[in-house]
Each structure stands twice: as C-alpha cells, then as structure tokens.
Amino acid sequence: MPKSAGIKSKTIFQFHNGQRQERTDTVACEEPLEIKLAFGKEGQREHRSLAITMRTPGQDEALAIGFLFTEGIIGHASEVIGVRHIGQALSPESAENILLVELSPGTPVDFGQLSRHFYTSSSCGVCGKASIEMLRAVNLYYPRHGFPTYSPKQIQQFPLQMMDHQPIFEQTGGIHAAAAFDEQGQLLCLQEDVGRHNAMDKLIGETMRAGDFPMRNQAIMVSGRLSFELVQKAAMAGVPLLAAVGAPSSLAVELAESHGMTLIGFLRGRRFNVYTGVERVVV
Numbered sequence: 001m002p003k004s005a006g007i008k009s010k011t012i013f014q015f016h017n018g019q020r021q022e023r024t025d026t027v028a029c030e031e032p033l034e035i036k037l038a039f040g041k042e043g044q045r046e047h048r049s050l051a052i053t054m055r056t057p058g059q060d061e062a063l064a065i066g067f068l069f070t071e072g073i074i075g076h077a078s079e080v081i082g083v084r085h086i087g088q089a090l091s092p093e094s095a096e097n098i099l100l101v102e103l104s105p106g107t108p109v110d111f112g113q114l115s116r117h118f119y120t121s122s123s124c125g126v127c128g129k130a131s132i133e134m135l136r137a138v139n140l141y142y143p144r145h146g147f148p149t150y151s152p153k154q155i156q157q158f159p160l161q162m163m164d165h166q167p168i169f170e171q172t173g174g175i176h177a178a179a180a181f182d183e184q185g186q187l188l189c190l191q192e193d194v195g196r197h198n199a200m201d202k203l204i205g206e207t208m209r210a211g212d213f214p215m216r217n218q219a220i221m222v223s224g225r226l227s228f229e230l231v232q233k234a235a236m237a238g239v240p241l242l243a244a245v246g247a248p249s250s251l252a253v254e255l256a257e258s259h260g261m262t263l264i265g266f267l268r269g270r271r272f273n274v275y276t277g278v279e280r281v282v283v
Contacts, residue, residue: 005029006056006168006175006192028172029056030194032097035064036086037073039103047100048111056168056175056193057096059202060085063193064101066205070233077208079107141214141238143260148217148240149282154185156270158221158243161187168192178203181219188218196224200233207237214238226252226265235259241280243267248275 012025035051050073055063061083068074082102103109158181168175169192178199179190189210191202200222207213216238222230225246232255234242242256243264253275256263262277274281 006058007171026171028168028175028194030054031057033057033060033063034098035067036098036100037103037109038100039107039109041105048109053195053198055195055198059191059206060096060099062191062202062205062209063198064099064205065208066201066203066233068101069204069208070201070236072236073109074103074107077205077211077213079104141216141236143216143238143240145260146279148183148219149280150185150219150241151282152272155219155243155264155267155272155281157185158187158219159245159267162190162221162223165190166192176223178220178222180207180215181221183217185219188212196222196227197229197233199223200230204233204237216240219243221267225249226263228252228255231255231259231261231263235261241277243272 006029007026008029010025010027012023014021014023031054033053033055034049035053036047037050038045038047040046051067053067064083065077065080068080074080080101081104084100085096086098086100087096158179162177162179165179165187166177169177175192175194176196176199177190177192178196180188180203182188189203189206191199191206193199193202203220204215207215214237218239219241220234220239221243223245226242226244226248228249228251231242231252235255239261241262241264245267246265248263248265253263257276260277262280263275265273265275
C-alpha cells in the first residue's frame, strides 16, 4: 500500500525480551490548520481568523465545510463559494496549514455572537463552550421517526467494512475514523483524522459537498467513545443512528434521546448496546 500524505516515518528503537533493535515506524501526522473566513457584501469583504485545529492533513476543504456547518455558521454547502490554502511565501512549510473559506455575499457572519474561543485540539475538539444549552439550541435537521431501520447483522458489519478503508490506521494504529452507511448498511464514505471531532466534520463536509444532505437516510459509526459533541454534530446533520466502538457519556445519551437518534455503544464483534432509539434496530 502506498504511503499516505497523513503519515510520517520515524526511526525508533524497539525492545523485545530486553534486546534493542533499531527500525523504522510510521506515525499519523498531526499539524495545525488555521481556518480563516472571507465574508460580507461585495466591496465590503472582511477577512477574519475563525479557528485553529490540530488535524491530520488531507480533506481540509471537507473539514472546513463540516466544521462551519456543525458550528452553525453555514446551513448549506452552497454558502461556500471557494476554499483555498493561503500559506505565506516567507513560510513555505506552512503553505498547507492556513485555509481561507470564501462565503457567499448573502451569508451573514456575526463574530460578536460567536461567544466562544475557537481553539481546538485533536483530543478534545473545540474548547470553551459558552454553554450546553447554546449547543442544544443550534440544530438544523432532525431524523425521521423510526426510520431507517437496520438488522443486528447489518450493524455488526459496520466495523468490519471500516477496517478495509482505513489506510492511515492500518499503517500507524493511531488515528480515528468516522464512516457513513446507507439504508442497506453499505459503507458510503469514510474519513480519518487524529481528532475524532475532525473525522466527523470531514465526513459531514464531504457529504455536503457530494449533495447527499441532510443525512436522514444514513447511519454513522465512529471509533473511540461517544462524546456529547459527536452526538451534537450528528444530530445537526439529521443522522438517525450513531454507533461507536466505545462507550457514550451520560450527556451524549441525553442529547441523542432528545433528538430522536438511535445511539449504539460497544459495537464489537456480535455484541452492542442500544442506549436510545431501539425501534430502528429490527430483529
């Protein structure tokens, strides 16, 4: 398999039974991405820095579009009229780490209402939430009640399908993934990133760019645990079923239930737990 752009090689020393051996290993890339916005009416355009996130390079446009959507800044991909990297000439090493997103002249942006500091890390996503109630209030789509449905066998196949489409994980073992599945349980799209929140934003952004949105007919599975923010992002996109390898938090369960979402945790092998929305799992 060819090396991915999201991977770097590193000389390491491996110890086994007390013996040292020098070898080459691969690690997942983690680099900063600054997202800048260009917005406003023609002749009155403004450029403002919006966020800095630590991410795995690649699919930056999808990441930015998904992030803007899940933060309530845009509601449709059509509100983005251009995305490009604008690295500084004096700093060629940062050429791919500054992204300018051009919003349509009719897309309003009120920085005074963005009452949170948009600094994100790969581990925790956006920090400095103004309030949980604010997040609950920002929602664009809701899933259809009781639809679509999946059999336990279809759900059990989610992680198996993902394994065949995670090249960076295969080479490093150190990256998260988010994948979308259709109503028949077949994998549609998978995104990888060192940050679980970034992987989700990339998945939502790519789906928006493809025009298959909202995601009312799709299920999503993520690696790791189910946090409140992952449920919030999925809920905004109208996702009816969200599954994960790990456990959900109490707040994630509460939010999923309030949005009519099926929430599944500990999806491993032939077992999984359904925390909310069991009506979508048909035996």
